Amino acid sequence: DAGVTQSPTHLIKTRGQQVTLRCSPKSGHDTVSWYQQALGQGPQFIFQYYEEEERQRGNFPDRFSGHQFPNYSSELNVNALLLGDSALYLCASSSYDRASGYTFGSGTRLTVV
């Protein structure tokens, strides 16, 4: 049973550029959450998607946006990249009631230069 799949695994972008990260949830899960993890810190919640709508949002600027598709996969878009956006971006999937917990992908390592 495939878990959460994220692509790409690594990415290097230049300041001011835009980036799109992708996530395929675990089979049977319909909710996708995105997290940003800076080096040495715990993951920080960005937002969560269910039924193709953003349901919850953390303290992140509007430069961070997302989308969920009918097959439950999701994209995270970041515009006008800053050096501070360099981090590991994690996708987590779950059923909406969270009864079985969250399953995380291995993340996308984004480096902004």
Added chain:
Amino acid sequence: DAKTTQPNSMESNEEEPVHLPCNHSTISGTDYIHWYRQLPSQGPEYVIHGLTSNVNNRMASLAIAEDRKSSTLILHRATLRDAAVYYCINMEYGNKLVFGAGTILRVKS
């Protein structure tokens, strides 16, 4: 989301039990207690969760204090593969996970 307090780091010997404590004095009656761990270069991994009663699964046991203001994650026999950052999280049912800094567990051979 309730704030949790964990030791910054702990050390254990291989093959011995490990008790990882977590304080959550402001937990609400509907918050679940979740534990996740993150191995190096990987995303967090679900370990166990509970509400009021102690819980056991193949990975660990969760002991919850009677007043629910603290809990302990128990790894019965630590292995080198258990070296990770362990996060204790109070989560309202149906809500998001809010991570703190966690406890770095080091396992010595």
